[in-house]
Amino acid sequence: MQPRVTIMPISFERAFSLHDDALLLRGRRAAILASNIANADTPGYKARDIDFGATLAAAAQQARGPLRLAGTHREHIAAPQRGGAIDLKYRFPLHPSLDGNSVDAHVEQAQFAENALLMQTSFTFLNGKISGLVKALKGE
Amino acid sequence: MSLLANFDISGTAISAQTLRLNTVASNLANVETLAASEADAYRSRQVVFQALLNDAARPGEVGVRTLGVIESAKAVQRRYDPGHAFADADGFVYASNVNPVEEMANMLSASRAYQNNVEVLNTSRDLLLRVLSLGT
Numbered sequence: 233m234q235p236r237v238t239i240m241p242i243s244f245e246r247a248f249s250l251h252d253d254a255l256l257l258r259g260r261r262a263a264i265l266a267s268n269i270a271n272a273d274t275p276g277y278k279a280r281d282i283d284f285g286a287t288l289a290a291a292a293q294q295a296r297g298p299l300r301l302a303g304t305h306r307e308h309i310a311a312p313q314r315g316g317a318i319d320l321k322y323r324f325p326l327h328p329s330l331d332g333n334s335v336d337a338h339v340e341q342a343q344f345a346e347n348a349l350l351m352q353t354s355f356t357f358l359n360g361k362i363s364g365l366v367k368a369l370k371g372e
Numbered sequence: 373m374s375l376l377a378n379f380d381i382s383g384t385a386i387s388a389q390t391l392r393l394n395t396v397a398s399n400l401a402n403v404e405t406l407a408a409s410e411a412d413a414y415r416s417r418q419v420v421f422q423a424l425l426n427d428a429a430r431p432g433e434v435g436v437r438t439l440g441v442i443e444s445a446k447a448v449q450r451r452y453d454p455g456h457a458f459a460d461a462d463g464f465v466y467a468s469n470v471n472p473v474e475e476m477a478n479m480l481s482a483s484r485a486y487q488n489n490v491e492v493l494n495t496s497r498d499l500l501l502r503v504l505s506l507g508t
Contacts, residue, residue, distance in 0.1 A: 255503075259374035262499070264432035266378040266492045270385030271436050272485055273392075274421040280432050320432045337488060348495050355502045362507035 247365055251358050253291040257284065258351040260318060265344040268323075268335050275331035279323040279340065287318055375503075377433050378496040382489040384424060384435035389489070391438050392419045392482040399470045400479075406451075406465045408458040414468035416444035416475070444469055 261282055271277040325334035395417045407413040422439040425431075446469040454463030 256374070260430075260432070262496065263374040263377040263381060263430070266381045266496070267432060267434040269488050269492055270381050271421070271423050271434060272488070273389075273481070274423050274436050277423045277434075282432070318432070337485075341488065341491075344492060344495070348499060351499055352502065355499075355506065358506060366507070 244365075247361050248358065249361075250288065250292055251354050251361070254288055255351065255354045255358070257282075257287055257291065257318075258347055258354060261347050262344065262351070264320070265340055265347060268340045269337065269344065271333075272335045272337045272340070273333070275333060277333050277335060279325070279335045280320050281323050281343070282318050282320060374430075374433070375496045375500050377427075377430070378492060381433060381435045382492045382496075384437060385489045386486060386493075388419070388421055388436045388438050389482050389486040391441075393479065393486070395419050395441060396475050396479045396482060399468075399475050400472060402468050403470045403472055405468050406456065406458050407467075408460060408465070410448055410450075410466050413448040413466035414470070415448065416446070416468065416470045417441050418444060 261284060264280055264282060268279045268281075323334060323336075323339070326336050326339070399416050402414040405414040419441055420439040421436050424435040424437040427433060448469045449467040450464050451467055452463055453459055453465050456465045458465045
């Protein structure tokens with residue numbers, strides 16, 4: 233008699249439950265906020281940012297299975313998928329400046345610090361998930 | 373990983389602010405520089421910044437570069453000092469048009485901006501180190 237084998241598939245995507253996507257997005261946002269801080273004294277520069285919630289929701293939508301255009305001929309041009317690109321928005325300046333720069337250094341610093349803290353949070357969650365998975369794999 | 377882009381972005385900003393600090397230093401050093409003619413007088417130098425697109429595929433990530441250094445168009449000071457070695461036929465010498473108060477404010481602004489960018493680099497480094505230690 234053959235021993236019964238139960239297959240328990242481990243889905244990393246399900247285990248990480250969007251924290252990996254969130255981490256990538258936080259990385260992009262950190263770079264965008266760093267650009268704002270770098271250009272705090274550049275004339276005419278407009279501060280930009282992303283709507284984190286909306287972009288993450290789009291990423292979640294894509295993870296569930298994106299809607300694709302059906303190609304019925306091999307010569308059909310593949311349509312670009314929505315949700316991959318980041319929707320950049322301009323920050324509304326708190327006060328006007330003579331040189332047309334809309335960066336408020338303190339706002340950007342606060343946003344950068346918040347972003348870094350939330351990134352650390354995602355790291356902590358991911359660490360917990362990974363150590364859980366390792367425990368399951370070792371079967372201790 | 374986008375966090376690595378921060379090193380480029382903040383790096384460009386740090387070098388741009390360094391150039392700004394350098395011009396402030398030259399301006400302050402030459403506040404009392406005298407010249408024999410109006411054309412030879414020292415004029416305050418100012419750095420002009422421009423946003424620099426690092427990678428067209430990543431539209432929000434913009435560094436900064438110095439477009440150039442311009443000389444202030446303000447009138448230079450004319451002083452009556454007939455005993456001076458540089459005095460012209462009418463007894464005038466020409467001093468710089470540097471405003472020390474403006475330059476001090478400029479210096480503070482540049483050093484604060486420099487600090488901000490260093491802080492961004494430090495935070496990015498800490499976050500990247502946490503990525504490396506993920507799952508341990």
